[in-house]
Amino acid sequence: MRKFLLIFVCIFLLKPGYSHSLVEIDITRGNLDPLPISISPFFTDKITNAKIKKELDLDNLGLEISKVIENNLKKTGLFNTIDKESFLQKPDIAHLKPRFEDWALIKSQVLITGKVTSKIINDKDYIRIEFKLWDILGAKMVDGFSLTTVPTNWRRVGHKISDKVYERLTGESGYFDTRIIYVAEEGPKTQRIKKLAIMDQDGFNTKYLTLGNELVLTPRFNPTNQMVTYLSYFRNMPRVYLLNIETGKQEVVGDFPGMTFAPRFSPDGKKIIMSLAKDGNSEIWVRNLETNIQEKLTDHPSIDTSPSYSPDGKYITFNSDRSGYQQIYIMRSDGSNVKRISFGKGIYGTPVWSPRGDLIAFTKLHKGKFFIGVMRTDGTGERLLTENFYQEAPSWSPNGRIIIFYRETKTDKKGEGFSAKLWSIDLTGYNERLVKTETDASDPSWSSLLGN
Amino acid sequence: MNLRKILNNVFLVVILGLIVTACATKKSVKTTTETSTTKAAETQKADPIEKLDALMQGDVYVGSDTVGELASGVPDRVFFATNETILTTASRETLRKQAAWLRQNSDVTVVIEGHADERGTREYNLALGERRANAAKDYLMTYGVSSDRIQVLSYGKERPVDSGSNPLSWSKNRRSVTIKAN
Numbered sequence: 001m002r003k004f005l006l007i008f009v010c011i012f013l014l015k016p017g018y019s020h021s022l023v024e025i026d027i028t029r030g031n032l033d034p035l036p037i038s039i040s041p042f043f044t045d046k047i048t049n050a051k052i053k054k055e056l057d058l059d060n061l062g063l064e065i066s067k068v069i070e071n072n073l074k075k076t077g078l079f080n081t082i083d084k085e086s087f088l089q090k091p092d093i094a095h096l097k098p099r100f101e102d103w104a105l106i107k108s109q110v111l112i113t114g115k116v117t118s119k120i121i122n123d124k125d126y127i128r129i130e131f132k133l134w135d136i137l138g139a140k141m142v143d144g145f146s147l148t149t150v151p152t153n154w155r156r157v158g159h160k161i162s163d164k165v166y167e168r169l170t171g172e173s174g175y176f177d178t179r180i181i182y183v184a185e186e187g188p189k190t191q192r193i194k195k196l197a198i199m200d201q202d203g204f205n206t207k208y209l210t211l212g213n214e215l216v217l218t219p220r221f222n223p224t225n226q227m228v229t230y231l232s233y234f235r236n237m238p239r240v241y242l243l244n245i246e247t248g249k250q251e252v253v254g255d256f257p258g259m260t261f262a263p264r265f266s267p268d269g270k271k272i273i274m275s276l277a278k279d280g281n282s283e284i285w286v287r288n289l290e291t292n293i294q295e296k297l298t299d300h301p302s303i304d305t306s307p308s309y310s311p312d313g314k315y316i317t318f319n320s321d322r323s324g325y326q327q328i329y330i331m332r333s334d335g336s337n338v339k340r341i342s343f344g345k346g347i348y349g350t351p352v353w354s355p356r357g358d359l360i361a362f363t364k365l366h367k368g369k370f371f372i373g374v375m376r377t378d379g380t381g382e383r384l385l386t387e388n389f390y391q392e393a394p395s396w397s398p399n400g401r402i403i404i405f406y407r408e409t410k411t412d413k414k415g416e417g418f419s420a421k422l423w424s425i426d427l428t429g430y431n432e433r434l435v436k437t438e439t440d441a442s443d444p445s446w447s448s449l450l451g452n
Numbered sequence: 453m454n455l456r457k458i459l460n461n462v463f464l465v466v467i468l469g470l471i472v473t474a475c476a477t478k479k480s481v482k483t484t485t486e487t488s489t490t491k492a493a494e495t496q497k498a499d500p501i502e503k504l505d506a507l508m509q510g511d512v513y514v515g516s517d518t519v520g521e522l523a524s525g526v527p528d529r530v531f532f533a534t535n536e537t538i539l540t541t542a543s544r545e546t547l548r549k550q551a552a553w554l555r556q557n558s559d560v561t562v563v564i565e566g567h568a569d570e571r572g573t574r575e576y577n578l579a580l581g582e583r584r585a586n587a588a589k590d591y592l593m594t595y596g597v598s599s600d601r602i603q604v605l606s607y608g609k610e611r612p613v614d615s616g617s618n619p620l621s622w623s624k625n626r627r628s629v630t631i632k633a634n
Binding site: 044188189190191192215217218231236237254260261262275277279280281282303305319325326349350363365389390391393408410411413415416418443 | 491535537563570571572573574575576578579580582583585586590605606607610611612614615616618621625
């Protein structure tokens with residue numbers, strides 16, 4: 001095990017730290033050496049397979065679970081998943097005890113094996129999944145667990161195993177058993193139809209939560225549960241709403257005289273901060289969801305919007321044009337001690353505090369280009385991660401390693417060719433990826449780990 | 453190791469330089485012919501460019517495309533400069549016409565929709581649209597239209613009228629539109 005850790009320490013050392021500039025990234029990019037890992041198809045006996053075939057219409061559940069894990073780990077950019085075709089040992093034997101020489105021969109340093117069996121508890125079908133993580137060079141098992149669940153939960157089992165492997169090998173908490181809420185978009189640019197949609201972090205199990213009858217924007221997860229706050233134009237009254245994604249129950253929380261928008265939860269999930277626009281002036285307010293008391297936090301004739309709490313709840317970062325242009329500010333959560341922190345060239349928007357607390361992600365517009373970047377909470381150490389024609393709305397993965405955002409394309413001379421898609425990028429500036437969605441998509445927000 | 457890296461880089465730069473210069477010399481002959489054709493094209497293009505100038509002052513749209521009517525002879529919308537909420541002379545004239553018509557038709561209530569172009573973050577643009585709509589509302593009020601007849605609704609960048617990704621399209625989208633509500 002120590003060997004893995006060492007390998008990973010090396011990888012992280014090679015990555016540019018916070019103080020490095022964007023320019024250096026291209027030079028070191030090629031130095032990344034992903035860890036070779038083999039994910040054996042999970043062994044599934046014939047009886048189980050026959051049952052699963054009936055229930056889930058899958059020919060080989062064990063293989064499918066291993067593919068979920070493979071897909072998750074591959075997309076981190078930290079692992080090199082070895083082609084299953086080259087595996088020399090059968091899944092059931094490998095799971096009992098791998099022949100380490102065989103796995104070393106195909107240059108694998110880590111091996112994941114598993115087993116799926118069907119079970120009947122109180123006349124209901126369940127599946128029991130066992131997983132083991134093996135160190136090939138050390139020739140021993142280093143981790144593993146087993147769990148029993150309903151068959152339809154099989155993808156989540158794959159995510160939980162991915163989280164365990166990621167945690168064990170990187171020393172950081174995982175982010176695979178999570179969901180992403182976003183705005184699904186359809187139709188021409190001038191008459192976009194927008195719906196709230198939710199999907200697993202890997203793009204599966206998409207569900208639409210609104211019908212598209214009214215414009216909806218900026219959904220955001222409660223960090224402590226499966227509640228969501230968002231902006232809806234229901235009855236042409238743009239207001240902040242609260243939605244329980246389990247029950248589908250909705251309620252207005254920002255019912256002020258005026259437009260409420262840009263909502264976000266406090267870290268304890270008990271408050272929502274948002275903007276209230278009235279008579280040409282937008283201010284930041286906070287509403288306590290338990291007491292229903294609302295309080296105004298900013299008091300300035302400029303636009304104050306896009307507020308986001310620090311993870312300890314003591315500070316708020318927000319966007320204001322009080323200097324003449326959009327810049328990023330921080331203040332105490334009671335609205336005192338307002339301080340500007342962005343001083344680079346260009347204008348800055350959408351500050352979002354990292355779940356680790358040390359960084360603020362933002363959107364920057366400079367010389368006609370949009371950037372997603374991060375800076376320390378005092379405004380120093382600005383690092384731009386990605387540049388494009390249009391992109392904004394960064395949202396952090398729960399472990400603070402990845403930023404998801406959306407990007408829109410430039411239309412052609414006829415005004416055609418518009419699209420909006422979700423993208424993700426590592427905090428290091430590596431590993432930029434399209435996040436596949438069924439429709440066009442924008443305004444992503446990443447949930448916390450789902451728990452049990 | 454550092455030294456080797458530097459040497460490697462120097463080597464790369466030299467090679468790249470050679471390639472680039474090689475390409476440049478090859479192309480120089482071609483470009484002369486290209487420029488002569490583009491010149492011809494430019495003279496043809498000159499018209500639309502002049503038109504563009506006539507359609508925008510600074511970066512405020514002053515054309516009539518997309519402009520509807522609140523009532524006969526009363527334009528329904530005014531346009532703004534990037535990131536601005538200041539009313540231009542032309543905008544004030546439009547709004548005075550709207551105010552005069554609204555004073556004559558005292559039973560009419562209106563919604564003023566404020567819009568922004570796509571070159572800004574969504575949330576800021578919602579605030580900006582609200583500010584623009586209110587700039588128009590305030591002006592109507594100073595010309596005698598009472599505030600309870602005017603509702604304000606910001607769409608930010610959500611409802612562009614022109615789907616283009618160019619300065620002219622953006623100028624048409626930076627607008628506030630007065631719409632009859634009853």
